[in-house]
Amino acid sequence: MDLSQAVQDLFNDIRDVAQIIAPIVAVIGFVCLGIMYMGSSLPIISDWKRDNPKAASQVVIGLLFVVFASSVTALITFS
Secondary structure, three states, rough: HHHHHHHHHHHHHHHHHHHHHHHHHHHHHHEEEEEEEEHOOOOOHHHHHHOOOOOHHOOOOOOOOHHHHHHHHHOOOOO
């Protein structure tokens, strides 16, 4: 196996792992974001949201990054 084939295999493996992990992370993120919004009436969550006012926007930015990264890995093809 030459170096170019090894590098190609490495990137294919990374792409495959990213395509498996990205949707799982996105689902977990959307569920947690829903819990943050819908659970605001619970004292624990409302106190946490008050202490972390940027948390929801950071979760949304993270989810956008995950969706973008999974889209890019889906578009990358090595021949």
